[in-house]
Amino acid sequence: MLSDMKQTMWADPAMVAGDVYKMVMENERVRVFDVQFKPGQKAEMHGHPDHVIYVLSDYTLDLKLPDGSSQVIPLKAGQTFYMNAGPHAAVNIGNTDGHALVVELKDPQQ
DSSP states (O other): OOOOGGGOSSOOHHHHSTTTEEEEEEOSSEEEEEEEEOTTOEEEEEEESSEEEEEOSOEEEEEEOTTSOEEEEEEOTTOEEEEOSEEEEEEEOSSSOEEEEEEEEOOOOO
């Protein structure tokens, strides 16, 4: 199935950060990405609809927003969290490989 590009108005992570985001599944309700960051690796500015992240290994991200602000986020294996839709760029600023699953939620069909 082709990606529903209407999900966000921001760049698709599969297109601008394909070296980090590998799509492993997509259907009419979700897209699932296997996300792997080497130390120092960047994901250029992109966006997600509302999404859930499940962290598979400990690592530290510097999450950068379009307004120039950033937030350092230490991630721990087993951690799960929800993020609202929006754009960001990310850099693994730690010394360990980062690994997570990202599940993007699509709007239900009306």
